[in-house]
Amino acid sequence: MTIEWTQEDLEAREEQVRMIRDSAVTLVSRHGALERARETRYSDLGLDPAIWREFCEMGWTGLRVPEEKGGAGLGMLEYVALLEELGKGLVPEPLIEGALTAALLPQAAATAHIQGEQLILPAGIGGVDQPPVCRDNALDGEVRRVSLASAADAFLVACDQGLALVDKDAAGLTLERQLQQDGSHVATVKFNNTPVRELVSSVDVDAALEDATLGCAAYLLGVMQAAFDETLSYLKIRRQFGKEIGSFQALQHRAVDLKIQIELTRAMVTSAARAIDQEFPIERIRRAVSTARVKASTAAMLVTREAVQFHGGIGYTDEADIGLFPRKVLVLLNRFGGVDGHKRRFMSLIDEEDA
Structure with a gap:
């Protein structure tokens, strides 16, 4: 049954989202966003x-896990807001994967994972x-293609009998x-x-995967927003023919087109998050x-490539920070479904509805 929100509910959720965003912005800026993204490239753990x-101390790993199971019990609006801010900083830590396993692990393992005692990553x-x-x-x-596997202490593996918890050693x-x-x-x-x-066994893998899929979209939203912001700053300082290139109308029009794509993505991510939080029908x-x-995938690829061209x-060049953004998009394009x-x-769901 769909949950209806009152105005008070909306205001409370907006305050929670703001607090999550503020905490994420503080952490990302404190540790250095793009500088740290460069430092972790090609490292052993990633x-x-x-x-x-x-992250674990702030409750982010278990943000979507119910309070009675040791999590924060927050909704998708808070989760996508957090991942958008992490995407802006190209944060390499696997929060999407970590949150996925947190929702599926048995109690003892989930507690150790959520509290940061073990990093348990999904495999397959x-x-x-x-x-x-x-x-x-x-x-x-x-x-195949288990993300950041070298950093894991254990894996939650999809096997023919369901899910199997296996220690890396x-x-x-x-x-x-x-x-x-x-x-x-x-x-x-x-x-x-x-x-x-x-x-x-007896866990809702499908629901956890919907969270992870939408989490990827939110992270990509953050990536493209940061690439766009970097580009706007560059347009204001780069000069040609005696004036800032941002004053050229052709570039302004291209920038507006990119902004539209970003806002369309934000609207779709928010709409999907609300659908989950309000418990709309699963279809x-x-x-x-x-x-x-x-x-998110198509817009992020467009925005970040255009940002490089600007x-x-x-x-x-590898020295230019703007090139970090399309590289991140490329590795996320097929994460949890291409x-x-x-x-x-989508088309199969439409066909089922029309049948």
């Missing part, structure tokens, strides 16, 4: 463990053609790392009669999430 623990949840096989409490098989588990365009890494996690710490939630995800030749997959899901 993140800063101290900052990840700070939401998309694996041939999941590992679990027999006699041991896994065999592999999962368990016997028979090996990693094969591959670098990505933004300097982070993914890995193929291989299991050879690897013991399972615990099998997990409507899925349509809204897929719409926001597709728009900077001219220097924008294509554009084509979400278009197909």
Whole structure:
């Protein structure tokens, strides 16, 4: 049943969102946004463990987990606001993945994860053609493209029996790392009669994946907003023919077009978040999430590429910060479903509604 919000409800949510945004802005600026994004590129872990623990201390890992299970019990509006601000700073810590596992782990493991005692990352949840096989409490098989696998203490693995919690140092588990365009890494996690710490069942994987998918869209919104802001600043200081290039009407029109794409994305992300918070019918939630995800991916690619072009030749050099943004977008395009997959899901939901 859909939850109706009163004006008081809306005002309370707006205040919570503002507080979340303020705390995220403070943390990102305190640790240095783009400077730290550069520092973590090509590093062994791909993140800063101290900052990840700070995320946990602030309750961000369990932000969507109910209070009775040790989380903050907040809604999607707060979650997408947080991820937008983290996206602006190109924050490398895997909050989306960490929040996904926090929602699915059994109580003891979830508590350790939420409190920062262990980092448990998802492996294959939401998309694996041939999941590992679990027999006699041991896994065999592999999962590809596990994000920041080297930083994990354990993995929550999608297998043929559901979800399996496996320690990274368990016997028979090996990693094969591959670098990505933004300097982070993914890995193929291989299991050879690897013991399972615990099998997990009776959890709502679909709901957790909707959160993660919309979280990716919100993070991309932050990335494109920051790239746009950097570009506006550049247009105000770069001079040609005796005047700032931002005064040229052709560039102004291009900038306005990009701003429109950003605001359309923001509206779609907010609409999908409200659909989840107000407990709309699941088909409507899925349509809204897929719409926001597709728009965020296509708009982020457009905005960040255009931002590089606005900077001219220097924008294509590795030294230019503006180039960090499209690289981040590239690695997120297919996280929790690509554009084509979400278009197909949207159309299948429309067909079901019309049937």
